[in-house]
Amino acid sequence: MPRIESVDLNLLAPLDALLEERHVSRAADRLHMSQPSMSRALQRLRATLGDELLVRGPGGYQLTPRAERIKAELQQALPRLEHVFSAESFDPTTAARAFHLAGNDYTVSVLSGALLAQLSAQSPGSTVIFGRWHHAVFADAEHGTVDLLIHAGQAPPPLRSQVLFNEGYACLVSSGHPLAGRMQVTLEDYLGCAHIVIDIAGGRQGHLDRRLEALGRPRRASVTVPYHFAATAAVPGTSLVATLPESFARQHATPGVTTVIPVPEEFGTLDLAISWHPRLDDDAAQRWLRDTITATIRTDRSLTMPGDSA
Secondary structure, three states: OOHHHHHOOOHHHHHHHHHHHHHHHHHHOOOOOHHHHHHHHHHHHHHOOOOOOOEOOOOOEEEHHHHHHHHHHHHHHHHHHHHOOOOOOOOOOOOOOEEEEEEHHHHHOOOOOHHHHHHHHHHHOOOOEEEEEOOOOHHHHHHOOOOEEEEEOOOOOOOEEEEEEEEEEEEEEEEEOOOOOOOOOOOHHHOOOEEEEOOEOEOOOHHHHHHHHOOOOOOOOEEEOOHHHHHHHHOOOEEHHHHHHHHOHHHOOOOEEEEEEEOOHHOOOEEEEEEOOHHHHOHHHHHHHHHHHHHHHHHOOOOOOOEEOO
């Protein structure tokens, strides 16, 4: 038997037509080939398979026993091969996919509510699994254990990133804090406070602490917590300052207990992005997930989405 790599797979279609039609001319017409070309294909098939395949009989060509067996196998094999080479489709209404995402509690909160309602409505059989954020999470995406990351900033190569929206920072403080009620906070005012640092990775609060370090003005952590929500819970009745994405800070402020004040103008803003490995670029299910996220965030926040970046 010949090995598959030595077989000309272009002969599969002529073989199927010849066995179905049992006639060289009709097989040629079926594939829009000339009769001489189909005759040459038959000769090559006979040499490759070591069998005559078609033999003349009283009523025309007859299939050999080997050809009968091959015909039955092709009826099963050809539809499968066509499926392999056809464009992949994804029907969320009937799918039962498990999508593995990773993010911190702030980024997961952004994707809750309207987005999860959309995912549940469009693909009720699918599951969204949120994993925790940790220092090696970008490597998880490279290794295929996470499909999609939701995070601030850009992911390292080779991952691709798409910005969802841009957001500023704000500080959450106790209502009795000396800076409460301020309309403007200087960098000196800010650095003079006691800070709650949210440990995104390596004991630092990601983009925020990198920005301060780039300015040569790092802050000192009085308290370090693992989650944004834990930072909001630690503020009441203390002199601590929790620096948070502005929407998150305002959502968790409690009138009469905590209040939101601005950050120093040097802080700039953060980009919230989704990131994935390039091998998932053309996966139909993953494209549906990314498109659903961006469309829902666009509608929910009424923001214009920035473009893709690799």
